[in-house]
Amino acid sequence: MTIKDLAAQTGYSVGTVSRVLNNQPHVSLQARESILRAAEESGFQLNANAQQLKQQHGSAIITICKGAGNELFNSLLVALQSRIDQTEYPLVVDYIDENENEVRRAVRLCQEKKPRGILFLGGNQENFRRDFHLIHLPCVLVTSSAEQLPFQNLSSVTSDDVLAGRLAVEHLAALGHTKIVVIGGQRSISDTTALRYAGCQAAFREHGIAFDPEQDYEACRFSFEGGFRAAQVLLERNRDFTALFAMSDVMAIGAIRALRDAGKRVPEDVSVIGLDGLDIGQYTLPRLSTVAQSVETLARESLTLLCQAIENGASARHKTIPVTVLEKESVASLL
Amino acid sequence: MTIKDLAAQTGYSVGTVSRVLNNQPHVSLQARESILRAAEESGFQLNANAQQLKQQHGSAIITICKGAGNELFNSLLVALQSRIDQTEYPLVVDYIDENENEVRRAVRLCQEKKPRGILFLGGNQENFRRDFHLIHLPCVLVTSSAEQLPFQNLSSVTSDDVLAGRLAVEHLAALGHTKIVVIGGQRSISDTTALRYAGCQAAFREHGIAFDPEQDYEACRFSFEGGFRAAQVLLERNRDFTALFAMSDVMAIGAIRALRDAGKRVPEDVSVIGLDGLDIGQYTLPRLSTVAQSVETLARESLTLLCQAIENGASARHKTIPVTVLEKESVASLL
């Protein structure tokens, strides 16, 4: 079934049918109604390939998700999915490994699918700096800032990571903790980590808390396993800490498991604060105190920015989403 | 850049260029090399739209994932993603709500994208029975059996759900538990739930364990929240149980939280066994005893079946993957 058939059926020409199906003007009401009805009855759908061949581009928004096991990205995806249905664009999700170069991947996808825009869930500044000039589509980097990058077509939406790091430490400090260790990503690789780390450091300084980057910080992957191992390393160093800040909830949960395995109770012996505000944190023992990001807001703003860029050619903007401390059960007061 | 340009550049015709790029025979080694080199240098990519318009179909395998928040499906997706790269097909992931009709969605996607095959992550027999005749592509239903469905193009790969239900109960029974409650999905809606339930029931009978379906079973969604609420309901009924079987790990984790909130220790006061074998279960307190599915095997078999159907026209097959009990810390012995 093609528009040709539809044309024959209704007695109009393919041109008229095409105009009707694309909601274009200069069609008589009569023609419009008759064609629409026929299309409805036969369940006709335009052939996307032909359409996109002609228009020289596809209609999809591609989301490149760096790390399919990333819980934060998964909940972000859920939020995106429910919002995207209100737009005209299909959402195509493309998972790549954490170590893959997301920008190169995007370049390839652009040639292959000619999407309308790209959403990057996670990304590395260096990759963007080096290769993004090859991309000329509206893009939004989510959970990592592109403010320092000189691209007119690359917006970004990110939680206030510096504030998040600061809030975590301040929450602990306010409860009397002064011996604090931190686990997170590789500061040299993960921009997000670097910012959260900077926030921590500022808070440490302001509160006069001693912190030895060599001894009191341990880098790991953003996974349960990563947090588990990092906490073990910290434990083996015998730093005698009373609190641990994990830069993600999954790390925090892994760390709590390691602490318990070492005979430490949480929060009685060691307090733990996470960062993300994932669902799962509210079902663990103890419930996880954390600095929560607003996944909903991140999703909404990202899509808004991208759609505006696609539809109005709006140029790059960079949004920062606030974060809030969620006080639950994994942090105890020393006072 | 089109094959026309490439033809002009190399001095060959579009026909030859097309043949080379499609790895077809009847091309001189010389032509092949020269064209391949030119394509490489300019980073040329065939226009997928034109290609697919001509061939009357796309190249993608679409995965319809029912419930973007489903942890099992997410880990399945990770496994699929890593395997799909060894094939020639791009994997397009399409998330839909748990309540949406996955088959209708598939019908639409078929018209729009003309994929090579479809993978259903989760699905309801009724939907398939009613609408699947509209689909004429190779499909595989994962985590739910299609054996009872009369479709030559619908294979299925599923864990042995009856066995899983049975093993869970037998594990508890072997440790002396006789007062057991169960939480899971809606038996009338979720086929998976029905099978696991049947397995349970068989084990209950064989071990002479009393079980009142009205009082000792509570249905809920496959989420932390669902398990949490269901356990609360069971608790309020005062059934005085010593063990709880949750038909998914996330439910189990939610249930443990509810038990703790009610002052029950796990496993000292109540034993809990889950089902799935998700990563997260090894980082909770206590570590979750569970009946593990092999996500890797599910992914591998599904893709194998689908590819065979696409490439050799293989007809429908139905595979059952074994499950195993993972003994950890959430189940105590009463003996």
Next chain:
DNA sequence: TTGTATGCGTTATCAA
């Protein structure tokens, strides 16, 4: 082995 030519389903231009 290679080249030429046709058509896939659609949109858009132009003429009517």
Next chain:
DNA sequence: TTGATAACGCATACAA
């Protein structure tokens, strides 16, 4: 307001 027709980039049957 409509209809005819030329592209879009590619695969392929057929001719050379």
